[in-house]
Amino acid sequence: MLRLDEGAVLRRQPRDDADSVHVTRTAGLFEIQAQQGPWYRLRLPAAVEATDGWVRLVDGQGRELLLRSVWQVPRPSRPIEQRRLDLAKQHMLGGGRSGRCGPYPLLTDVEPGPLLQACDHLANALDDVYDRRFGVQPLGQGGETILLFRQLDAFRRFVQAEGSTAVGYAGHASASRGYLAMYSGSQDVEDAVVTLAHELTHLVSWRALGGPLPRWLSEGLADGIGDSTTLSGIGPLRGISGLEVEAQRLRQVSGGRGLPKIEELVRLSPEDFDAGSDARHYEHSALWVRFLLLDAQLAPRFRAFLADLAAGQPYDADHLQRRLAVAWPELDRRFAGWLAASR
Numbered sequence: 001m002l003r004l005d006e007g008a009v010l011r012r013q014p015r016d017d018a019d020s021v022h023v024t025r026t027a028g029l030f031e032i033q034a035q036q037g038p039w040y041r042l043r044l045p046a047a048v049e050a051t052d053g054w055v056r057l058v059d060g061q062g063r064e065l066l067l068r069s070v071w072q073v074p075r076p077s078r079p080i081e082q083r084r085l086d087l088a089k090q091h092m093l094g095g096g097r098s099g100r101c102g103p104y105p106l107l108t109d110v111e112p113g114p115l116l117q118a119c120d121h122l123a124n125a126l127d128d129v130y131d132r133r134f135g136v137q138p139l140g141q142g143g144e145t146i147l148l149f150r151q152l153d154a155f156r157r158f159v160q161a162e163g164s165t166a167v168g169y170a171g172h173a174s175a176s177r178g179y180l181a182m183y184s185g186s187q188d189v190e191d192a193v194v195t196l197a198h199e200l201t202h203l204v205s206w207r208a209l210g211g212p213l214p215r216w217l218s219e220g221l222a223d224g225i226g227d228s229t230t231l232s233g234i235g236p237l238r239g240i241s242g243l244e245v246e247a248q249r250l251r252q253v254s255g256g257r258g259l260p261k262i263e264e265l266v267r268l269s270p271e272d273f274d275a276g277s278d279a280r281h282y283e284h285s286a287l288w289v290r291f292l293l294l295d296a297q298l299a300p301r302f303r304a305f306l307a308d309l310a311a312g313q314p315y316d317a318d319h320l321q322r323r324l325a326v327a328w329p330e331l332d333r334r335f336a337g338w339l340a341a342s343r
Contacts, residue, residue, distance in 0.1 A: 010053025
């Protein structure tokens with residue numbers, strides 16, 4: 001589904017010079033029927049003479065048009081394409097074996113043990129925890145394939161062959177491509193289950209909030225589940241528990257100048273997020289979202305903001321601030337005070 005604001009022009013064919021078949025009079029949601037490059041063919045309402053029309057979302061230089069008026073709403077999980085599944089098998093010992101991780105299909109060459117048991121328990125519980133913690137009910141159930149590699153090198157070869165930029169990470173989730181990939185290797189099983197919970201949360205956010213989400217929010221929500229997860233399950237949020245290292249790094253990068261500004265974080269473009277060698281955007285995001293969820297006044301307001309996104313409201317930093325009903329400088333002050341008190 002795509003959300004178009006008032007005044008969006010839909011054309012008979014995917015060309016700029018094609019006849020217009022419909023101009024939206026109000027904002028609304030439209031079902032996507034097909035895509036050709038930057039053009040999307042959308043089903044039109046029954047009251048419109050034409051049954052469908054094309055809308056262009058980017059210009060010739062790849063810059064997004066209608067950035068504030070187009071928003072993808074929560075949508076069902078996508079199955080992995082066979083070619084990607086075959087590629088994963090090529091990089092797994094013995095071609096891997098099939099199984100289940102809760103509702104998710106599983107392909108792995110990891111031996112049965114605590115991690116696979118935790119995977120099943122975690123995947124079955126995650127949707128309900130997501131709903132309770134963030135106040136948004138995911139759509140449907142998970143259907144992406146979990147690709148769990150035993151060896152780090154095999155995982156990296158797969159994501160590189162897949163064309164992903166996640167080679168340097170321990171895990172990678174792509175709801176649009178229908179998979180979650182990570183490795184177990186020689187890392188501690190507790191660390192592996194944190195990564196698994198984090199990446200699974202990215203998949204659930206696709207079904208709960210749509211997107212594309214700003215990076216701070218996507219990563220902060222994933223950490224809001226992952227950093228409270230152990231082999232025993234998803235635990236409650238307690239202060240900065242599980243984020244002690246991140247808090248220390250964030251304090252260090254400030255160098256006595258005060259913490260980075262929250263308004264700057266929530267306005268970052270995807271390209272600027274974590275772009276510098278000394279950037280601490282991941283740490284800032286995890287702690288900022290944790291603070292919002294634990295603050296008695298701000299938590300319900302933050303959940304109301306997430307509910308707006310789930311209903312198709314385009315992301316806007318100013319809308320976030322209005323929902324929180326606290327000025328940016330005061331949010332900075334309160335966040336810094338919470339972080340200092342959590343030492």
